[in-house]
Amino acid sequence: MTLDPTKLIDGIRRRDPRAIARAISLVEDCHPAAEPLLAALDDAPPQGVITVGITGPGGAGKSTLTQRLIGHYRSEERRVGVVAIDPSSPISGGALLGDRVRMMHHALDPQVVIRSMATRGRIGGLCAAAGAAVRIMAASGCNPVIVETVGVGQAEIDVARLADLTLLVLAPGLGDDIQAMKAGLVELADILVVNKSDRADAEALAMEMEPVARERERRLCRTCAADGRGVPELARTIEETHCAGPEGGLQARRDRCRQAEVLDWAVELLRPRLRETLQTMGAAKGDPRVVARLLLETVGCQNLKASLPKETQ
Amino acid sequence: MSQQPHGRVLIGKPGLDGHDRGAKFIARALRDAGFEVIYTGIRRTAEEIAAAAVQEDVDAVGLSLLSGAHNELFPAVLDALGQAGAKDIPVIGGGVIPEEDVPALKEKGVRAVFTPGTPLQDILDAFHRAVDEHRSHRS
Numbered sequence: 459m460t461l462d463p464t465k466l467i468d469g470i471r472r473r474d475p476r477a478i479a480r481a482i483s484l485v486e487d488c489h490p491a492a493e494p495l496l497a498a499l500d501d502a503p504p505q506g507v508i509t510v511g512i513t514g515p516g517g518a519g520k521s522t523l524t525q526r527l528i529g530h531y532r533s534e535e536r537r538v539g540v541v542a543i544d545p546s547s548p549i550s551g552g553a554l555l556g557d558r559v560r561m562m563h564h565a566l567d568p569q570v571v572i573r574s575m576a577t578r579g580r581i582g583g584l585c586a587a588a589g590a591a592v593r594i595m596a597a598s599g600c601n602p603v604i605v606e607t608v609g610v611g612q613a614e615i616d617v618a619r620l621a622d623l624t625l626l627v628l629a630p631g632l633g634d635d636i637q638a639m640k641a642g643l644v645e646l647a648d649i650l651v652v653n654k655s656d657r658a659d660a661e662a663l664a665m666e667m668e669p670v671a672r673e674r675e676r677r678l679c680r681t682c683a684a685d686g687r688g689v690p691e692l693a694r695t696i697e698e699t700h701c702a703g704p705e706g707g708l709q710a711r712r713d714r715c716r717q718a719e720v721l722d723w724a725v726e727l728l729r730p731r732l733r734e735t736l737q738t739m740g741a742a743k744g745d746p747r748v749v750a751r752l753l754l755e756t757v758g759c760q761n762l763k764a765s766l767p768k769e770t771q
Numbered sequence: 772m773s774q775q776p777h778g779r780v781l782i783g784k785p786g787l788d789g790h791d792r793g794a795k796f797i798a799r800a801l802r803d804a805g806f807e808v809i810y811t812g813i814r815r816t817a818e819e820i821a822a823a824a825v826q827e828d829v830d831a832v833g834l835s836l837l838s839g840a841h842n843e844l845f846p847a848v849l850d851a852l853g854q855a856g857a858k859d860i861p862v863i864g865g866g867v868i869p870e871e872d873v874p875a876l877k878e879k880g881v882r883a884v885f886t887p888g889t890p891l892q893d894i895l896d897a898f899h900r901a902v903d904e905h906r907s908h909r910s
Contacts, residue, residue, distance in 0.1 A: 461909075476825050476828075476857065478826075479825060483779075483828045550802065550804065550805045551775065551805045552805045554799065555809045556810050558827070559811055559812040562811060562823070565823055572823075576807050
């Protein structure tokens, strides 16, 4: 498989699954060919692509709901992209990416592009890789692109910021409604979804979340992803919420997302140099923040000095 | 990058066999050995496995089969990968497979076949080798 960016871009636009997959891998692996590839894609970005974030605690039914949404969009003849993100093991660096197993219904549909992605312990760079994957899928004609994450960590929350609008999926019996509120996920979400609405305790959860939703002027939907109930209504709510925001508002949000992505890339690109330089500095004695400032100066970030917080004497 | 995995591997069970404990065990072991494992579950067709392998840009495919249909299904997955333009992705098989069937499977292109009782490290080593080889060819 070629690594020539021009050929890959051509493949992406032709919707060749291998080209799309290779391009995403190049970005994830920080391969040198990734930059010209992304730059060329950015030259002619597709318009009007909507990115939907789906987040929430594990077990809420996100992947099952995603599969239903894919089915709905496919019934409207739309090409759908999905980036499904799962955490990497901090011990081994590996990951069990198990979201796709719930979406295998669409495995043979060439108009559905699914990529499983691990967080890889990135503090910021997850946004960068996921953002690039979204753009690659969009360049191949996907609209919408769904980004699915487990909403428990900062990295995952940052990924939700990549999206034009975010669904927070909750389910009864997980005890996670409070956790979700603590994690700030409710603030992040544009639409609250109470899934597993076939369960007896689902209505109690919905009633609990309704005032929360109302306070923040968010819509609340009830779904049962297992049998598909509530999914067309959810899709309609997504459309209405997306259109209801002022055009200026959406652009401002996208600009903020773009900025977040740029910052993430900057940190990821800087990290290896910092690590190398730190190793040449030998055993770092003294306060870590003081050493960090010295490290930045050594790497050549003098102009950052003024904006760093001053250490206390 | 903060933490690079060794590579990406897809684990799946083709055909009608629903006994997934072995596949899940291997999936977890591969994860603990530093691989990103895309687990595609039970009752997959060869075409579904190949399509997923291509979309996920994996470095190897691991097939688990306890139903005895390996002589049909393992080559079917190889064919499907070929049809999808991905015959470079190595396939490793495991499960309830009689020793006498192994040479023919290897001749058809299965990289390695593991029968019950194989030490886990042997299986992991085979994946490491297959993945490293695949990754070195595509750089």
